[in-house]
Amino acid sequence: MKQKGSRRIEPYLFILPTIILFIFVLAVPLFNVFKFSLGDSNIIEGFKEWNSFENFEYLTTPRFLKSLGVTAVYVVCGVTGIVVCGMLVALALNKPMPLRGLFRSIVIIPWIVPHAFAASMWSWVLNSQFGFINQLLTKLNLISSPISFLSDGTALPTVIMVRIWQGTPFMIISLMAVLQTIPSDIEEAIELDGASAIQKSRYITLPYLRPVLMTATLIITAWTIQIFDTVYIMTAGGPARQTQLVAIEIYNKAFIDYDLGTSCAIAILVFIIVGIIGFIKFKNERMVEDA
Amino acid sequence: MKKKKRLVLTGRMIFVIIWCVFTLIPIYTAFVASLTKYENLGKTFLWPVDMYYQNYIDIWSRVNLTGYFKATVIYAVGTSLINVLLATFAAYALSRYAFKGKTFYSFIIFITQVIPQVVIAIPIFMTLNRIGLYDTYIGVIIAVLATSMAFPILLLRSFFDGIPVALEEAAAIDGCSRVGILFRIIVPLSTPGIATTFALSFFTGWGQYLYPLILTRDPSKTPLTVGISRMIDNQTPWEMVMTGTLLAIIPAIVIYLCAQKYLVQGLTAGSVK
Numbered sequence: 144m145k146q147k148g149s150r151r152i153e154p155y156l157f158i159l160p161t162i163i164l165f166i167f168v169l170a171v172p173l174f175n176v177f178k179f180s181l182g183d184s185n186i187i188e189g190f191k192e193w194n195s196f197e198n199f200e201y202l203t204t205p206r207f208l209k210s211l212g213v214t215a216v217y218v219v220c221g222v223t224g225i226v227v228c229g230m231l232v233a234l235a236l237n238k239p240m241p242l243r244g245l246f247r248s249i250v251i252i253p254w255i256v257p258h259a260f261a262a263s264m265w266s267w268v269l270n271s272q273f274g275f276i277n278q279l280l281t282k283l284n285l286i287s288s289p290i291s292f293l294s295d296g297t298a299l300p301t302v303i304m305v306r307i308w309q310g311t312p313f314m315i316i317s318l319m320a321v322l323q324t325i326p327s328d329i330e331e332a333i334e335l336d337g338a339s340a341i342q343k344s345r346y347i348t349l350p351y352l353r354p355v356l357m358t359a360t361l362i363i364t365a366w367t368i369q370i371f372d373t374v375y376i377m378t379a380g381g382p383a384r385q386t387q388l389v390a391i392e393i394y395n396k397a398f399i400d401y402d403l404g405t406s407c408a409i410a411i412l413v414f415i416i417v418g419i420i421g422f423i424k425f426k427n428e429r430m431v432e433d434a
Numbered sequence: 435m436k437k438k439k440r441l442v443l444t445g446r447m448i449f450v451i452i453w454c455v456f457t458l459i460p461i462y463t464a465f466v467a468s469l470t471k472y473e474n475l476g477k478t479f480l481w482p483v484d485m486y487y488q489n490y491i492d493i494w495s496r497v498n499l500t501g502y503f504k505a506t507v508i509y510a511v512g513t514s515l516i517n518v519l520l521a522t523f524a525a526y527a528l529s530r531y532a533f534k535g536k537t538f539y540s541f542i543i544f545i546t547q548v549i550p551q552v553v554i555a556i557p558i559f560m561t562l563n564r565i566g567l568y569d570t571y572i573g574v575i576i577a578v579l580a581t582s583m584a585f586p587i588l589l590l591r592s593f594f595d596g597i598p599v600a601l602e603e604a605a606a607i608d609g610c611s612r613v614g615i616l617f618r619i620i621v622p623l624s625t626p627g628i629a630t631t632f633a634l635s636f637f638t639g640w641g642q643y644l645y646p647l648i649l650t651r652d653p654s655k656t657p658l659t660v661g662i663s664r665m666i667d668n669q670t671p672w673e674m675v676m677t678g679t680l681l682a683i684i685p686a687i688v689i690y691l692c693a694q695k696y697l698v699q700g701l702t703a704g705s706v707k
Contacts, residue, residue: 153612157527158539160520161583165542168580169549172557179557189560232453235446248694249454252461255690257641259659260679264460267467267672273476275463282479308456316698362547369550372643376663390552397556398648410553421548425541 176414180407186397198404202412210387217303217374217388218367224307225363226356229314234348236315237322247319254312262376265305269293293378298386302374309373310363317359318352325351354427361424365417389413461683467676475672489677496674499681501654502661505571506640506682509657512575513582513639514632520579521586521631526616528587529594530602547584551644554581559648569651577645582638586631593627594620630696633689640686658682 175189180198183191201207232250236243253261268275269292277289292301325347333343371390374380380387380395389409396406467475468489469482477483493499527533528540558577559568567573601623602615610618621628643659650656656664662678665671690697 151533154527154531154533154536157523157531161524161543161587162539164520164576164580164583165546167561168558168576169546169554172554172561173549175557175560176553186556186560228453231449235450235453238446240443240447240450246450246454248691249457250450251694251698252687252690253457255637255686256461256683257637257643257659257686259641259643259663260683261460263663263666263675263679264464266666267676268460268463270672273478273672275459275466275479278479308460320698365548365550369552371552372659376643376666390550393552393556394644403556406556410550410556413550414553417548417550417553421545424548425544 173414176407176410179403180411182404184403184407185401186403189403194404198402198408201405202408206384207392207409209384210389210392213299213385213387214368214389216299217306217370217386218364220300220303221306221310221367222360222364224303225310225314225367226360228307228311229318229359230352230356232311233315233318233322236319250315251312253309254316256309258309258370258372259376261305261309262373265301265308266293266377269301293382295382295385298378298382302377302386305373305377306367306370310367313363314359317355321352321355322348357427358424361420361427365420365424368413368417368420461680464676464680467673468680470673472671472673486673489673490681493674493677493681496671497661497665497678498653498656499658499661499678502656502658502678502682505646505655506657506659508571509574509578509642509646510636510639512571513578513642514635516575516579517583517586517635517638518628518632520583521590522616522621522628524583524587525590525594526620528591530599543584543587546581549581551581555644555648558645562649568649569655571655574642574645574649574655575639577649578639578642582635586635589631589634590624590627593624597623626696626699629693630699633693633697636689637686 178190181190181196182193183197185191236247236250240246256264269277271277271289271291271294274289274292276292277286280286281289291297329347330343333347338346369390370388371394374386374388375391375394378386380391390413393406393409393413396402396409400406466478466480466482469485469487470478470489471484471486474483474486524543528536555577562568562570562573562577567576597620601619605615605619641659642657643663646655646657647660658678659682662675662682665675665678
């Protein structure tokens with residue numbers, strides 16, 4: 144009898160530490176985000192007084208909407224680039240070729256480079272004075288004067304490119320793992336039947352890839368929405384707020400404008416968007432597991 | 435037919451090589467800059483003009499690199515040790531028990547994966563401030579743990595699921611306690627999984643930027659990420675930034691290259707079922 148009782152409580156003891164961590168470092172802060180968003184708050188005093196949703200008014204200003212637009216472009220272009228490049232690289236590496244092992248090691252490297260250093264290295268590569276790319280283009284006589292990659296009009300495409308550099312390895316790893324599970328006899332059979340490469344990918348490769356492609360795309364989208372460090376280091380949101388992602392808005396509102404309430408109102412918006420994506424992913428994984 | 439196959443292979447090769455060049459450009463140019471004197475940065479292109487090794491000595495006095503390394507190692511080791519321990523317990527519960535609220539717990543674990551750091555960073559800062567953990571190593575570590583605990587749990591669970599229950603039953607008959615079983619049978623049998631979890635959490639801790647930036651103030655608790663990127667401004671000493679960057683990423687790259695097989699396997703075992 145005693146045995147049985149302890150057996151019932153055992154699993155809860157095993158998960159207890161993670162629950163405590165969850166409550167104190169995620170649930171309580173999240174609750175506070177909601178609380179602070181409802182009033183006049185700052186980072187020193189916390190919640191001061193209720194101000195009837197005034198903080199949320201900022202979310203409708205052109206200033207914020209532009210930042211939301213910038214984030215949308217960053218996420219859509221970044222994720223599309225990651226999916227397309229990841230797919231191409233994974234497919235290209237899937238079949239034997241000389242030095243395949245070496246290539247496979249190389250393409251995954253950006254995944255272990257911390258964001259801050261991806262930012263510092265790319266800032267140098269694209270440096271408007273002596274950066275590698277500018278030197279290369281000048282030496283090839285393609286440009287007469289150096290390009291400022293992080294200035295007006297070019298900054299957003301540049302940080303998107305860096306995001307693709309960072310994010311693609313995760314896609315490659317995920318897809319390569321599934322590609323390996325496609326039984327080769329199916330592929331051989333369809334080839335013998337005279338299927339074209341397009342037919343082969345439409346009827347064999349894509350159906351196999353779809354579940355993982357979905358999951359990986361969703362998680363990369365969720366990660367891309369919350370990117371802060373890379374862009375903050377490269378541009379700090381500039382020039383003229385052209386790379387002012389919502390994550391940078393959240394940080395600046397709290398620490399530069401000392402307007403914690405508005406910062407939290409933005410945070411709630413981001414949380415809702417990421418939450419929806421997360422929910423779809425959770426459902427999606429459930430489906431895959433049940434199938 | 436044969437000719438066509440060759441053509442496809444060549445096309446694939448060219449594409450992969452272009453992608454590898456794109457991947458390596460920043461690291462290679464960082465390497466070149468790190469061996470160049472500041473005055474010569476404009477002259478260097480594909481190879482350092484002066485092979486100025488002195489940068490690798492100067493960087494230690496130019497910034498508090500020793501301190502940055504120390505803080506980074508503390509964050510990385512702290513995160514990975516605690517993460518592995520917590521994940522071992524949680525994954526074991528998920529793998530071996532049916533309990534009330536298991537689905538809900540899985541959902542919570544899942545949630546932790548998608549909560550953006552930037553959303554909760556500021557309230558965490560205020561809470562830590564109130565309980566006196568602001569500007570401490572442990573404050574940063576627990577903050578990092580909370581958003582990074584999901585993956586180790588899922589990863590270890592998939593490893594534990596692969597271990598036959600019969601082994602444990604035998605040990606239980608011999609009078610081994612649950613925790614004893616966990617540490618004497620399950621953990622040794624999942625060494626690759628544990629090692630992978632450790633390494634991945636280590637990378638997570640190594641690369642933290644936002645939390646140390648917000649949750650610490652004392653320069654001795656500044657990690658490499660924050661310290662080195664802080665050098666970037668209008669008069670950036672690029673040769674120093676690149677030297678520091680390389681020194682900071684080389685440990686991670688070396689670990690990755692050595693344990694690549696396990697890491698990639700482990701990553702896919704956890705994320706792609």
